[in-house]
Amino acid sequence: MTEAELKKFPQHVFGQAFTTLKCECPAYLPWLEKRIKGSGGWILTRRIEDLWELHPSFDVVVNCSGLGSRQLAGDSKIFPVRGQVLQVQAPWVEHFIRDGSGLTYIYPGTSHVTLGGTRQKGDWNLSPDAENSREILSRCCALEPSLHRAYNIREKVGLRPYRPGLRLQTELLARDGRRLPVVHHYGHGSGGISVHWGTALEAARLVSECVHALRTPAPKSKL
Structure with missing residues (x-):
């Protein structure tokens, strides 16, 4: 100045x-919602207490629950x-x-x-x-x-x-022989709108990796 x-x-x-x-x-959030619906996406409103409630209805879960991750992901750091x-x-x-x-x-x-x-x-x-x-x-x-x-x-x-650091990573949940890939995407603090597009692209890449892994047959062991 x-x-x-x-x-x-x-x-x-x-x-x-x-x-x-x-x-x-x-104005921006309704525009994003319109894009999701226009691409064939669904918007469902539902309260859950455990990420496993989404299995087997969904193959991959992206956890963007923010402060709710204290309960859903057991994350005491947020x-x-x-x-x-x-x-x-x-x-x-x-x-x-x-x-x-x-x-x-x-x-x-x-x-x-x-x-x-x-x-x-x-x-x-x-x-x-x-x-x-x-x-x-x-x-x-x-x-x-x-x-x-x-x-x-x-x-x-x-x-x-x-959170001390943004959590943007994949976690494979396992229970009773079942598996549920979860991409965690939360902890942006006050910078969510500033960086959300870039972190969303990275989250989408991680989801693609999960989908690819689900579609790839597990190798058979040879005796």
Whole structure:
């Protein structure tokens, strides 16, 4: 950023300005679902307690259950990082603003401006916290004072599925002589939308390997 641009942020001594893309999930996810159905895929809504409940109806399972993998995959390494944001009407805000730590951000979108945020490790609370909201608004107003005029303020809370490292691997479950290939694909944390296309391609490759293995006859032993 130029010195003139930095004058807008007197509490900072360095800044970067760039053009990027923003994914609007309320529009993007239905588009992905439409692609799945258009390719012959089915969308089934069902609650399961064990991955084995999907056998033998499905030959290969892709586990994208996020925090649900604590139970379904017995993975104690995955934990929630609670995020709370505000969605406000401030149509005059046209540029993204994010501080150095990434904890405070202002993201304008097609229907509202998102103000954030929080990173609360191990917190499962899905109810909005009034003090969090006050802190978020205060921090964002420090970056963009015009947000004091924002209206129609709504609180949103979500849980990010964090893990020390993304789990993207194949596991062959075995029980009573039965086998169930599972491709684990979870633990993206707050970066899911940023990296999902690339990790999905890798997950698809692993599924192809599982399908190939299922179709390949096991070698017969020779005595």
